[in-house]
Amino acid sequence: MISRTQVGIVGAGPAGLMLGHLLHLAGIDSVILERQREEHVIERVRAGVLEQGTVDLMTDAGVGGRLAREGMRHRGLYVAFNRRRHHIDLAELTGGRTITIYGQNEVVRDLIAARRATGRPLHCDVSDVRLDDLTSTQPRIHFLDRGGTPRTLTCDFIAGCDGFHGVTRPSIPAPHLQAFERTYHFGWLGILASAAPSSDELVYSLHERGFALFSMRSAQVTRLYLQCAPDEDLAAWSDDRIWSELRARLSTDDGWRPNEGTITQRGVTGMRSFVVEPMRYHRVFLAGDAAHIVPPTGAKGLNLAMADVKRLASALETFYRGGSAAALDAYSDRGLRRTWRAQRFSWWMTSMLHRSESDTAFDYRRQLADLEYLVSSRAAMTSLAENYVGTPFE
Ligand code: RFL
Numbered sequence: 001m002i003s004r005t006q007v008g009i010v011g012a013g014p015a016g017l018m019l020g021h022l023l024h025l026a027g028i029d030s031v032i033l034e035r036q037r038e039e040h041v042i043e044r045v046r047a048g049v050l051e052q053g054t055v056d057l058m059t060d061a062g063v064g065g066r067l068a069r070e071g072m073r074h075r076g077l078y079v080a081f082n083r084r085r086h087h088i089d090l091a092e093l094t095g096g097r098t099i100t101i102y103g104q105n106e107v108v109r110d111l112i113a114a115r116r117a118t119g120r121p122l123h124c125d126v127s128d129v130r131l132d133d134l135t136s137t138q139p140r141i142h143f144l145d146r147g148g149t150p151r152t153l154t155c156d157f158i159a160g161c162d163g164f165h166g167v168t169r170p171s172i173p174a175p176h177l178q179a180f181e182r183t184y185h186f187g188w189l190g191i192l193a194s195a196a197p198s199s200d201e202l203v204y205s206l207h208e209r210g211f212a213l214f215s216m217r218s219a220q221v222t223r224l225y226l227q228c229a230p231d232e233d234l235a236a237w238s239d240d241r242i243w244s245e246l247r248a249r250l251s252t253d254d255g256w257r258p259n260e261g262t263i264t265q266r267g268v269t270g271m272r273s274f275v276v277e278p279m280r281y282h283r284v285f286l287a288g289d290a291a292h293i294v295p296p297t298g299a300k301g302l303n304l305a306m307a308d309v310k311r312l313a314s315a316l317e318t319f320y321r322g323g324s325a326a327a328l329d330a331y332s333d334r335g336l337r338r339t340w341r342a343q344r345f346s347w348w349m350t351s352m353l354h355r356s357e358s359d360t361a362f363d364y365r366r367q368l369a370d371l372e373y374l375v376s377s378r379a380a381m382t383s384l385a386e387n388y389v390g391t392p393f394e
């Protein structure tokens with residue numbers, strides 16, 4: 001079966017779904033292909049921090065209703081070390097900009113509902129996705145639909161929104177891409193717990209035993225992370241061990257500690273920094289994690305993905321309206337500027353807050369000095385705040 005569309009979108013994460021929705025609003029048709037089942041995509045627990053640019057994009061695109069009702073707006077955050085919490089007033093330092101806590105899976109749930117309401121195609125559970133004719137003006141995507149029927153999609157453009165392990169980036173001939181990568185010798189063990197958040201804002205903590213992060217999803221659900229080995233065996237972590245480690249790394253001398261409750265979800269994530277240049281090959285465009293990965297410490301991944309697809313949708317709209325390809329031609333360079341800025345920030349937050357096996361006592365003292373400086377200098381706090389809340393989307 002052969003069909004055609006204007007934009008073939010590979011991947012139904014936040015990038016692919018938002019791109020499809022923005023194109024729909026511009027009257028451009030698209031087909032979204034996703035290799036996982038729809039329930040899996042909706043239930044995958046990941047990011048939680050939305051920059052104002054992401055919130056505005058959701059709102060302007062008409063998919064921000066539940067986000068406005070259920071998202072938790074935070075004006076600041078805490079940094080903890082030496083058993084003390086220090087407040088950083090993000091809003092005051094950035095002329096009123098804030099962040100919103102709303103789970104990535106909720107963003108995805110809202111975007112899937114919006115897609116279904118448009119009646120435009122979203123094929124989940126597809127397999128064997130392959131791309132060819134990438135140098136032609138009609139690149140193609142081949143796949144098996146959920147019933148196993150082979151299908152071909154002829155496209156004007158292909159958007160690779162298929163994440164770091166997707167098929168689009170490896171389909172581009174290697175000499176055309178340059179990759180920049182850094183891996184870290186640690187990961188995060190993350191949990192969701194049925195416990196009311198004991199702090200109204202996030203707490204990023206450096207402890208001698210490693211990093212820990214206190215976050216939340218709702219008035220009843222706490223989200224917590226512990227630095228661990230990248231290949232940490234979850235089976236070695238009983239609930240008691242998780243809570244005792246979280247208590248050790250997060251509790252502060254003012255008596256604050258996370259509330260505890262039933263652990264409803266747990267997982268281990270490795271960490272990397274990765275950028276590919278350029279983000280385009282002929283009529284194939286890479287967006288989101290397919291093009292770049294940041295360690296989660298700066299909470300930038302989802303927001304970068306949203307900034308990419310906003311730029312891409314607007315460039316495609318310009319192209320279809322008047323035939324100018326200038327914005328498409330600028331897509332990669334503009335995205336790379338934003339990406340490298342987020343890379344620098346995420347690397348900096350990560351290295352300031354994590355302990356490495358190769359670290360010496362000198363390194364730990366240096367990290368503490370970095371943190372002391374951060375919380376005592378308005379200039380240093382402003383630098384963190386500006387980057388954390390994110391620059392406005394183009
Ligand atoms: P996704 O979400 O990985 O979606 C890609 C989709 O493509 C599908 N796919 C394919 N489909 C068809 N054919 C193929 N061959 C395919 N191969 C893959 C996949 O199944 C998937 O559905 O990428 P996208 O859309 O670019 O979105 C990026 C974000 O998911 C990611 O950057 C964030 O989750 C990163 N991140 C955070 N970002 C933030 O902005 N703020 C945060 O607070 C934050 N915290 C986090 C995070 C990521 C984490 N993990 C688990 C890596 C916390 C964690 C723990």
Ligand code: PHB
Pocket residue numbers: 046047048049202215216223296297298299
């Ligand atoms: C989350 O709530 O999942 C979260 C918050 C901040 C981060 C990463 C993840 O930096």
